[in-house]
Amino acid sequence: MIFMENKELVLAPVNPEILSEVVPGNVYYYDITTSTNQEAKLCKNVPDKSVFIAEEQTSGRGRLGRDWVSQRGYGIWMSIYLEPEISAEKISQLTIIAGISVSRAIFGSLIKWPNDVLLDGKKVSGILTEMVSDGKNSNKVIVGIGVNVNTEMFPEELSDKATSLFLHTGNFYDRTELAKNIVAEFFDLYEEFLKDGFSAIKDEYTKKCATLGREVFIISQNEEKIAKAVDISGDGELIIETDAGREIVNSGEVSVRGLLGYN
Numbered sequence: 001m002i003f004m005e006n007k008e009l010v011l012a013p014v015n016p017e018i019l020s021e022v023v024p025g026n027v028y029y030y031d032i033t034t035s036t037n038q039e040a041k042l043c044k045n046v047p048d049k050s051v052f053i054a055e056e057q058t059s060g061r062g063r064l065g066r067d068w069v070s071q072r073g074y075g076i077w078m079s080i081y082l083e084p085e086i087s088a089e090k091i092s093q094l095t096i097i098a099g100i101s102v103s104r105a106i107f108g109s110l111i112k113w114p115n116d117v118l119l120d121g122k123k124v125s126g127i128l129t130e131m132v133s134d135g136k137n138s139n140k141v142i143v144g145i146g147v148n149v150n151t152e153m154f155p156e157e158l159s160d161k162a163t164s165l166f167l168h169t170g171n172f173y174d175r176t177e178l179a180k181n182i183v184a185e186f187f188d189l190y191e192e193f194l195k196d197g198f199s200a201i202k203d204e205y206t207k208k209c210a211t212l213g214r215e216v217f218i219i220s221q222n223e224e225k226i227a228k229a230v231d232i233s234g235d236g237e238l239i240i241e242t243d244a245g246r247e248i249v250n251s252g253e254v255s256v257r258g259l260l261g262y263n
């Protein structure tokens with residue numbers, strides 16, 4: 001991956017033309033927007049497999065209703081728009097595909113189930129997948145990917161949980177190149193997934209999943225409990241073990257925290 005010492009170059013805008021070389025649909029580029037997920041939801045006549053990308057988001061959103069800090073020039077803030085012919089239960093697997101794509105593009109990274117990409121046990125990338133309902137029966141899915149690329153500092157409350165490629169390596173990175181690598185990996189994996197289902201990616205995911213083998217806190221609406229994360233199901237769900245036996249955990253329902261640190 002190309003890294004640079006000159007910060008002015010790093011803060012140069014993403015080049016949508018270069019990105020479009022690996023995007024089957026359109027690339028929608030924004031200097032500033034509320035949220036690329038929001039843009040992808042509102043935009044009309046978007047071709048399947050399009051990408052929305054912004055330099056800065058004013059209301060970036062994360063999982064479980066959290067905010068996602070999306071400063072100009074410091075990260076990749078993008079959303080992939082898809083119209084997959086798959087059942088609604090399989091949509092969460094697209095989130096896992098995005099996690100693997102980011103992890104393939106960031107050497108040495110691991111994945112905290114379901115899809116936070118980690119360096120040094122801290123989050124370098126997060127993914128928010130949303131479905132769009134237009135009242136008909138179509139499947140429109142938006143896979144929002146945020147990557148902390150050149151962030152030099154996080155607010156104190158995030159500093160033990162979040163990192164960036166810059167903080168990990170001491171170098172600034174070319175965001176166009178990294179976004180292009182992620183998107184290229186995503187569409188490769190997506191085609192495999194459409195053909196062969198989750199089994200096509202389960203092995204790689206299981207190998208990269210930092211959550212497995214750990215004691216975790218499972219935080220759901222109704223309860224909090226400690227369990228051991230033991231496996232990934234054939235559909236990408238987390239299998240946990242407590243004294244009561246094994247149980248399958250679905251990503252839409254819970255937040256998982258390691259007992260020792262973030263992952």
Ligand code: BTN
Nearest residue numbers: 035060061062063126127144146
């Ligand atoms: C998470 O909580 O881990 C998910 C973070 C997802 C952030 C990305 S940035 C691009 C897209 N637009 C958003 O508002 N959110 C996603």
